Amino acid sequence: MTLFLNRLTQLDVSWWCPTRGLVGASWHVDVELDGELGEDGMLFDFGEVKPWIKQRLDAGADHTLLVPTRAPGLELHDCREGLCVRTTLPWAMELRAPRQALTLLPWREIRAERLADHLAAELMRRPPPRVSDIRLRLREEEIDGAAYTYSHGLRRHAGNCQRIAHGHRSRLHIWQLGHRVPGLERQWADWLADRYLVDEADIVADDEPAWKQLLTTRYRSEQGQFFLRLPRERCAVLPTPTTVEWIADWLARQIARETGRDTRVQAFEGIDKGAIAQASP
Numbered sequence: 001m002t003l004f005l006n007r008l009t010q011l012d013v014s015w016w017c018p019t020r021g022l023v024g025a026s027w028h029v030d031v032e033l034d035g036e037l038g039e040d041g042m043l044f045d046f047g048e049v050k051p052w053i054k055q056r057l058d059a060g061a062d063h064t065l066l067v068p069t070r071a072p073g074l075e076l077h078d079c080r081e082g083l084c085v086r087t088t089l090p091w092a093m094e095l096r097a098p099r100q101a102l103t104l105l106p107w108r109e110i111r112a113e114r115l116a117d118h119l120a121a122e123l124m125r126r127p128p129p130r131v132s133d134i135r136l137r138l139r140e141e142e143i144d145g146a147a148y149t150y151s152h153g154l155r156r157h158a159g160n161c162q163r164i165a166h167g168h169r170s171r172l173h174i175w176q177l178g179h180r181v182p183g184l185e186r187q188w189a190d191w192l193a194d195r196y197l198v199d200e201a202d203i204v205a206d207d208e209p210a211w212k213q214l215l216t217t218r219y220r221s222e223q224g225q226f227f228l229r230l231p232r233e234r235c236a237v238l239p240t241p242t243t244v245e246w247i248a249d250w251l252a253r254q255i256a257r258e259t260g261r262d263t264r265v266q267a268f269e270g271i272d273k274g275a276i277a278q279a280s281p
């Protein structure tokens with residue numbers, strides 16, 4: 001017998017790509033379980049499957065940076081903070097973070113199908129009674145309009161959002177004069193694509209002239225010490241923390257100023273949630 005649960009939970013991660021750099025991603029997680037029915041006529045109570053899988057994914061890959069350890073130009077070593085990732089392709093990055101903020105995968109590249117198989121195999125290490133196999137599917141949300149991707153870390157977040165490089169893929173809606181403006185939505189989604197959003201309060205000054213083109217951010221939060229250095233041109237600096245409320249506010253202000261029109265922005269953070277902000281020129 002096979003049991004299925006679509007959209008059981010979501011994964012919000014960033015993954016390192018040797019052609020795109022830091023990529024934010026949000027995936028629906030669909031699940032199938034094979035096994036024998038118990039005397040109650042069930043393979044595994046839906047009410048128990050959900051927390052069983054969600055807790056394991058939340059404690060594992062969710063809100064981490066997925067690191068393909070065999071990617072070209074990528075080096076990994078232990079450091080004071082935990083682990084240090086250095087890259088050269090497509091650009092130079094140095095990231096240092098507690099181990100729990102990274103998911104190491106011995107691959108050249110990250111692919112959603114392969115990651116789903118890997119996570120299913122991890123779940124099967126200690127399967128629930130009567131379950132003989134688990135399959136996962138990681139599925140991007142279908143977005144017919146503009147979708148933006150970014151990575152960030154929220155220093156003040158008490159949970160896993162404090163990790164310095166986790167990300168999202170999200171809808172972006174922009175209204176002016178009472179109507180959505182698809183051209184502006186595409187323009188801003190394209191500009192934001194694969195950027196690192198950083199709170200200017202977390203930036204540290206680099207005196208080294210060779211690092212002028214680079215931006216360094218460093219903070220300590222409950223899970224430990226985080227450090228990230230990457231090209232300034234791959235970042236967007238906000239004067240506030242990069243919560244979705246402030247992202248929506250920042251976008252609304254920028255767009256209102258540039259277009260000279262009252263602007264309303266609905267910025268999603270991952271799937272099905274986000275913030276709405278309005279601004280005037």
Ligand SMILES: Nc1nc2c(c(=O)[nH]1)N=C([C@H](O)[C@H](O)COP(=O)(O)OP(=O)(O)OP(=O)(O)O)CN2
Pocket residue numbers: 010012058063154157159161166242243244245269270
């Ligand atoms: N009001 C806000 N709350 C939170 C924000 C935010 O910007 N505004 N941001 C975050 C994190 O950035 C996080 O990445 C959001 O992920 P989320 O999926 O909500 O996190 P959870 O794992 O806690 O939720 P699930 O239901 O397990 O998916 C957090 N909060």
